[in-house]
Amino acid sequence: MSATVQFAAIVRKDLIRELRTREVLVSVFLFVMLSLVVFHYAFASEESDLTFFTGGMLWVTFLFGALLGLNRSFAQEKDEGCLDGLLLCPVDRVTIFLAKTAANLVLLLAIQVVAVPVFTLFFVERSYVGDLPLLVLVVLLADLGICALGTLLATISMNSRARDLLLPVLFLPLIVPVLIAATSATTAVFAGDTGLGELAGRLVFLAAFDAVFLVAAYGTYDFAIGE
Amino acid sequence: MEASQVGLERAAPGAAGWRRLIGAPALFAYAGAALVAGLLLAFWYAPVDASSMGFSQKIFYYHAPIAETALVAFGVAFVAGILYLRSGDLRYDRLGMVAVRLGLLFSLLVMGTGMIWGKAAWGAWWAWEPRLTTFLIACLLYAGYFVLRSMVDEESRRASYAAVLAIVAFIDVPITFFATRFLPEGLHPVVIRAGGSGMEGSMLLSFLVSMLGMTLLLVAMIRLEYAAELLKDEIDDLKTTLWEVGQ
Amino acid sequence: MTDLQVGHTQPEIEVEGLRKTFGRREVLRGVSFALERGGFLAVFGPNGAGKTTMLRVLATLLTPGSGSVRVAGHDVREDPMPVRRAVGLISHGPLLYPDLTAYENLRFYADMYGVEDREARIDELLDRLELSHRRYDVVRAFSRGMRQRLAIARAVLHRPRVLLLDEPHEGLDPRAVDILDGLLAEIRADHTFVMVTHHIGKGLELASRVMIVDAGRVVYEHAAGVDAEAFGAVYREHVQEGSAL
Numbered sequence: 001m002s003a004t005v006q007f008a009a010i011v012r013k014d015l016i017r018e019l020r021t022r023e024v025l026v027s028v029f030l031f032v033m034l035s036l037v038v039f040h041y042a043f044a045s046e047e048s049d050l051t052f053f054t055g056g057m058l059w060v061t062f063l064f065g066a067l068l069g070l071n072r073s074f075a076q077e078k079d080e081g082c083l084d085g086l087l088l089c090p091v092d093r094v095t096i097f098l099a100k101t102a103a104n105l106v107l108l109l110a111i112q113v114v115a116v117p118v119f120t121l122f123f124v125e126r127s128y129v130g131d132l133p134l135l136v137l138v139v140l141l142a143d144l145g146i147c148a149l150g151t152l153l154a155t156i157s158m159n160s161r162a163r164d165l166l167l168p169v170l171f172l173p174l175i176v177p178v179l180i181a182a183t184s185a186t187t188a189v190f191a192g193d194t195g196l197g198e199l200a201g202r203l204v205f206l207a208a209f210d211a212v213f214l215v216a217a218y219g220t221y222d223f224a225i226g227e
Numbered sequence: 228m229e230a231s232q233v234g235l236e237r238a239a240p241g242a243a244g245w246r247r248l249i250g251a252p253a254l255f256a257y258a259g260a261a262l263v264a265g266l267l268l269a270f271w272y273a274p275v276d277a278s279s280m281g282f283s284q285k286i287f288y289y290h291a292p293i294a295e296t297a298l299v300a301f302g303v304a305f306v307a308g309i310l311y312l313r314s315g316d317l318r319y320d321r322l323g324m325v326a327v328r329l330g331l332l333f334s335l336l337v338m339g340t341g342m343i344w345g346k347a348a349w350g351a352w353w354a355w356e357p358r359l360t361t362f363l364i365a366c367l368l369y370a371g372y373f374v375l376r377s378m379v380d381e382e383s384r385r386a387s388y389a390a391v392l393a394i395v396a397f398i399d400v401p402i403t404f405f406a407t408r409f410l411p412e413g414l415h416p417v418v419i420r421a422g423g424s425g426m427e428g429s430m431l432l433s434f435l436v437s438m439l440g441m442t443l444l445l446v447a448m449i450r451l452e453y454a455a456e457l458l459k460d461e462i463d464d465l466k467t468t469l470w471e472v473g474q
Numbered sequence: 475m476t477d478l479q480v481g482h483t484q485p486e487i488e489v490e491g492l493r494k495t496f497g498r499r500e501v502l503r504g505v506s507f508a509l510e511r512g513g514f515l516a517v518f519g520p521n522g523a524g525k526t527t528m529l530r531v532l533a534t535l536l537t538p539g540s541g542s543v544r545v546a547g548h549d550v551r552e553d554p555m556p557v558r559r560a561v562g563l564i565s566h567g568p569l570l571y572p573d574l575t576a577y578e579n580l581r582f583y584a585d586m587y588g589v590e591d592r593e594a595r596i597d598e599l600l601d602r603l604e605l606s607h608r609r610y611d612v613v614r615a616f617s618r619g620m621r622q623r624l625a626i627a628r629a630v631l632h633r634p635r636v637l638l639l640d641e642p643h644e645g646l647d648p649r650a651v652d653i654l655d656g657l658l659a660e661i662r663a664d665h666t667f668v669m670v671t672h673h674i675g676k677g678l679e680l681a682s683r684v685m686i687v688d689a690g691r692v693v694y695e696h697a698a699g700v701d702a703e704a705f706g707a708v709y710r711e712h713v714q715e716g717s718a719l
Contacts, residue, residue, distance in 0.1 A: 002588075009581075009586055010586075013574065082570070084563075085569030085628070086586075088558060089583070090559045091586055152391075152395070156388045157375075160378040160379045161378045161380070162378055163378075166374060169374050170368075170371045173371060173396075174395065176364055176403050176406065205405070205406065216394065216398055220312070220391045223391055224391050381496055
């Protein structure tokens with residue numbers, strides 16, 4: 001009954017559930033695609049070179065998509081009363097947190113794997129294949145921050161009234177640093193001015209953000225989930 | 228939870244003399260004195276700023292202390308949050324809530340004074356530069372704190388969640404500030420540089436006096452509001468008891 | 475604490491002055507009782523008396539407001555993990571994931587509890603609860619009775635020493651009732667039970683001790699031994715006017 005086995009059990013359970021119902025995957029994916037279309041029309045004008053907006057558009061889309069997904073996945077747990085079943089188990093609450101964060105991360109990445117190429121097709125002119133590893137790193141680090149913070153806050157808001165409204169209200173101000181760093185790093189890759197020094201700074205910042213909030217969640221998650 | 232425990236005493240005969248020195252009324256008096264002194268110093272003692280901002284720079288003597296005070300308030304909420312989670316004592320929750328409320332108020336004032344200064348110094352009411360932006364986000368974040376509180380019915384749960392948010396939010400504010408510096412450098416003159424305050428003696432004195440006054444004001448307001456919250460709780464308890472007895 | 479000697483007299487469940495408040499509402503106002511190992515406690519009382527809350531505290535789903543609660547030799551507040559390993563709960567909701575199959579549900583809980591002979595144990599229980607033919611069916615498609623049966627499997631999967639049951643016969647079809655009663659009889663020896671129920675007959679049949687809870691307090695607690703009719707009178711005597719059974 002090691003924590004690793006429990007961690008894997010929770011992740012597996014969440015992923016099986018999602019693969020079977022595809023509730024979150026499909027709706028969030030559609031939302032993301034539709035957002036891209038909306039962005040095109042929202043910014044359409046004579047001089048439609050949106051290159052310097054690309055990072056922003058991408059991350060705004062992912063942030064709102066993540067919010068939708070987080071809301072749904074916790075709503076399921078709570079509405080079906082399954083949370084009690086989980087809490088009855090002799091499992092460290094932090095293990096639950098890490099497992100849920102990991103599961104959310106996998107789902108977010110699954111959507112991004114399709115969304116980023118489509119986005120590139122619609123909005124990016126430069127071929128950035130050479131810089132792909134950098135982009136992947138940016139996405140991973142930003143996603144980790146989004147999922148860690150999102151999971152912590154979703155746990156709180158799932159037990160509150162109007163949970164769909166509460167989560168964005170709490171999440172968006174807190175995630176601004178990630179938004180700033182990820183946006184500028186992504187735009188740099190898409191626009192082709194990957195000054196390595198600056199980009200490295202963004203990456204370190206994202207990694208630091210992730211570390212800080214993982215520690216914060218580690219310390220407070222017991223109180224977020226228990227009674 | 229006696230009223231006397233929180234220093235809210237009238238000058239009752241026999242009240243311990245030293246307690247009165249740090250009770251809320253006394254603190255307000257000190258704060259008032261310091262702020263008035265600061266005002267006088269700022270306008271009559273400190274020289275007019277040599278840079279382009281000239282006279283309008285004097286708003287700095289309020290703007291920066293208010294900003295610092297807001298952060299202190301959020302820091303108090305942070306500590307109160309931790310203490311609540313460790314002890315489960317609802318009084319820490321009350322303290323945290325009062326601190327956030329005051330922090331929010333002061334943050335709004337920061338933005339207000341910041342905007343006035345901005346208009347006077349640069350001609351624009353708003354600029355997306357690090358400090359203003361960070362305080363804007365802090366306002367939104369801590370407003371969310373109250374939204375959260377209103378959405379949880381059960382008291383100890385509400386206190387737990389609020390504590391978690393207060394902790395997470397306080398960590399996030401400096402991080403946000405650093406992040407905003409990733410963006411193109413703003414127009415905001417940096418006051419405290421590494422290696423000295425960059426202000427000459429008389430300016431420094433005015434600044435520090437104002438700072439002291441503002442902080443004392445915060446402490447006084449916290450004491451007052453905290454005591455008020457505890458009294459509210461006592462009243463609620465009495466109401467409940469009366470209701471039960473009547474059953 | 476470990477079982478040091480055979481025949482030690484440490485009660486399996488020890489509750490002392492348990493109080494629990496939700497906001498400003500005091501739901502449990504000083505509950506105290508003890509149950510020896512192998513005992514079966516039937517708990518009766520009107521709705522809203524705090525019975526479910528008490529059970530949830532024993533299961534570590536809620537922390538006691540004040541007072542001490544020890545289950546299987548461990549304090550629920552200081553040391554909840556061993557308590558969780560030792561306790562199984564059958565409650566109102568089945569605590570099952572509707573979009574997972576019966577097998578996947580049990581496998582999940584088996585992993586969470588660290589059940590060593592996982593596959594064998596799952597097979598055994600599905601068999602015992604007559605659900606083997608639905609092993610790979612998604613729980614959403616189950617009838618209420620089948621869900622309750624699977625919930626029973628989930629509750630006993632990790633061989634808990636203490637079983638907490640919250641109105642377990644509610645909504646079960648007669649076949650399921652038989653299966654449940656059979657199972658309870660089978661593991662009766664050497665297991666400790668606390669059962670909240672409205673079924674005076676069932677409760678008295680199984681119990682070694684009987685308790686009535688009203689408005690957050692224990693108003694009656696005694697060894698079992700009266701028949702249903704006599705108990706009805708006892709109940710009416712101890713519970714306030716206007717509380718329904």
